[in-house]
Amino acid sequence: xxxxxxxxxxxxxxxxxxEEAMYYxxxxxxxxxxxxxxxxxxxxxxxTSGYNEAMRSSxxxxxxxxxxxxxxxxxxxxxxxxxxxxxxQIGMIGLFGTKKxxxxxxxxxxxxxxxxxxxxxxxxTLLSGSAPKEAWEEVAAIDGLFMATQYDIPWRExxxxxxxxxxxxxxxxxxxxxxxxxxxxxxxxWCLHAYALNNLSNYFGGRKILLENYKxx
Amino acid sequence: xxxxxDAEGIQTExxxxxxxxxxxxxxxxxxxxxTLVKDLFHMWLTTKDSTYGNRLLRMLANEEFLDYCxxxxxxxxxxxxxxxxxxxxxxxxxxxxxxxxxxxxSLVKIIQAFQFYCWRLEFLHDSEAETLLYHYTMDTPLSPTxxxxxxxxxxxxxxxxxxxxxxxxxxxxxxxxxxxxxxxxSLLFPExxxxxxxxxxxxxxxxxxFSQEAARQ
Numbered sequence: 405x406x407x408x409x410x411x412x413x414x415x416x417x418x419x420x421x422x423e424e425a426m427y428y429x430x431x432x433x434x435x436x437x438x439x440x441x442x443x444x445x446x447x448x449x450x451x452t453s454g455y456n457e458a459m460r461s462s463x464x465x466x467x468x469x470x471x472x473x474x475x476x477x478x479x480x481x482x483x484x485x486x487x488x489x490x491x492x493q494i495g496m497i498g499l500f501g502t503k504k505x506x507x508x509x510x511x512x513x514x515x516x517x518x519x520x521x522x523x524x525x526x527x528x529t530l531l532s533g534s535a536p537k538e539a540w541e542e543v544a545a546i547d548g549l550f551m552a553t554q555y556d557i558p559w560r561e562x563x564x565x566x567x568x569x570x571x572x573x574x575x576x577x578x579x580x581x582x583x584x585x586x587x588x589x590x591x592x593x594w595c596l597h598a599y600a601l602n603n604l605s606n607y608f609g610g611r612k613i614l615l616e617n618y619k620x621x
Numbered sequence: 622x623x624x625x626x627d628a629e630g631i632q633t634e635x636x637x638x639x640x641x642x643x644x645x646x647x648x649x650x651x652x653x654x655x656t657l658v659k660d661l662f663h664m665w666l667t668t669k670d671s672t673y674g675n676r677l678l679r680m681l682a683n684e685e686f687l688d689y690c691x692x693x694x695x696x697x698x699x700x701x702x703x704x705x706x707x708x709x710x711x712x713x714x715x716x717x718x719x720x721x722x723x724x725x726x727s728l729v730k731i732i733q734a735f736q737f738y739c740w741r742l743e744f745l746h747d748s749e750a751e752t753l754l755y756h757y758t759m760d761t762p763l764s765p766t767x768x769x770x771x772x773x774x775x776x777x778x779x780x781x782x783x784x785x786x787x788x789x790x791x792x793x794x795x796x797x798x799x800x801x802x803x804x805x806x807s808l809l810f811p812e813x814x815x816x817x818x819x820x821x822x823x824x825x826x827x828x829x830x831f832s833q834e835a836a837r838q
Contacts, residue, residue: 420730424737431745477744506632510640513631521777523736525697528777596740596777601694608641 410434410482411441411464414472415454421472421598428475435483451548452561452570459556469551471597477521478594488540488588489554495583496553496575498546499594500531505544505572507621509614517543518587522600536589543587545575549597557581563617567603568610576618651689654680655696659725662699667723677703698729705770712801717764731761735768736775743782751789758798765801773805780810784819796827 412429416422422444434440443462448454455469466489470476478484485497502514516533523529548571560573575585588594614620630636658680665673681687681700690696706716722728738754741747758768769783776782783806790798803820810816 420733427737427741428745475740475744508632508634508637510632510637513636523775524691525694526691526701526774528775530777596744598736598740599694601692601697603694604644608637608644611637 405465406439406463407465408437409439409441409462409464410466410468411443411458411462412468412470413443413455413458413462414445414470415448415451416444416446416472418472424598425470425472425475428477431479432476432482433479435486438482438486440482450561450565450570451567452559452564452573455559455570456561459559465554467553467556469548469553471549473598473600474549475596475598476594477596478590478592481594484588484594485552488586489552492554493582493584494540494586495555495557495578495581496546496551496585497540498543498552498571498575498585498587499550499590500533500547501541501543501575501585501587502533502545503541503543505576505620509569509572509611509620511545511547511572514544517541519590519593520547520549521593521596523596523598524601525599528596530593536587538589540586540588542584543575544579544585545572546585546587547571548574549600550595553578555581555583560617563613564610566606566610568607569614572614573618647689651686654686655690655693658690658696658699662702662725666719666725666728669719674703674706678707695725698725698732701770701774702728702732705767708770709764709766712766713764715764717762718767721761731763732771735761735763735771739772739775739782742785743776743778755789755793759795765795765798768798769801769805772802773809780806780813780816783809784816787819787823791823796823799823800827 414422414425426442429442432440441462441464443458445454445458459467466486488494488497500516500518500520502511502516504514506513517536519530519532521528522531551571551574557577559570560577564570564573578585658677661673661677665677681690681703687700690700702718706718709716709718718728721731735754735757738750738757741750742754772782772786773779783802787799787802790802800823803816803823806816807820
């Protein structure tokens with residue numbers, strides 16, 4: 405494992421979107437002594453299988469799993485993440501999280517933390533929850549649009565074979581291994597989630613799988 | 622979208638089941654109409670026959686169905702494209718967007734390319750994006766009305782972006798575009814003195830030129 409390498413991982417099915425996401429990635433400030441890699445998985449069967457494939461093929465200690473339509477607008481984001489990861493207890497960082505996973509498993513029904521910009525085709529708005537008071541705030545789960553890790557823990561492709569609830573599942577996997585999950589304090593949003601309309605066609609099936617496999621109290 | 626964080630009961634299983642049932646009912650009620658909207662829009666783009674546009678308008682007059690359309694990626698795009706085309710017809714007596722291409726995916730790509738430059742300008746303060754956006758608008762071509770409407774769907778800090786775009790188009794001598802940006806801003810921010818003053822200043826300074834260009838458009 406290379407402790408001086410960061411790898412951004414994306415499951416991709418739209419080249420146009422990937423190129424634009426890369427425009428922002430290419431403008432990020434890379435902390436001194438670090439290298440930045442980009443790994444894309446084309447037309448993955450599921451997000452968990454795509455992420456596992458990429459995770460296993462990268463030797464970077466730090467990995468950022470993000471959606472192809474996320475544009476990183478804060479150029480110092482990598483340095484900010486590494487500062488938080490200096491705490492070895494923190495396994496994973498997201499830009500938007502929930503303090504408590506609701507008993508029904510629906511992320512958005514919980515007490516939200518952090519801020520992001522999102523465009524839902526008809527408008528671009530700020531989605532914000534409470535702001536962390538310190539440099540970071542511990543959360544129960546983070547949103548899958550952006551998930552940065554400093555340890556490799558397999559994604560649960562054995563139970564989740566779609567595109568929903570992998571984020572809550574992975575947050576719980578990290579906590580089950582004794583790590584903490586965090587959302588950083590930010591004065592301005594660090595990303596824009598473009599075209600963030602949810603396809604809910606398999607959402608409720610995924611919810612049942614989550615509740616069957618994890619104890620959420 | 623707003624989330625009622627304090628609402629009682631939204632974290633319960635009963636709420637999740639209600640939500641699932643509501644989604645299923647909407648699917649059952651409207652999924653065939655969603656397919657019809659896509660088909661009609663496709664026919665409109667390929668034949669340019671306004672009969673299809675009028676049928677779409679009648680369908681989208683149903684508020685519940687319109688809300689449902691804006692939650693579905695393809696139909697959300699169709700909705701904003703129809704809105705932009707109608708405004709083009711009203712302001713410029715010509716639906717420019719309708720004649721750019723004959724299919725939705727490539728029309729979406731055309732709009733997205735403009736949006737990408739907008740976001741680069743707004744969030745990366747990329748001065749090169751300004752020139753690229755100007756030339757892209759002229760070369761495509763996007764009408765003043767379409768360009769202004771796309772900015773309203775895209776920008777987060779709308780007022781400042783409209784003023785910036787107005788200045789940009791004015792610098793290239795495109796007074797109709799500059800005017801349309803400020804006019805759209807004044808509709809969104811009717812109480813805003815700064816926008817109104819700029820609009821009056823523009824009209825006073827370019828009265829003759831503007832009338833000629835408006836006639837030509």
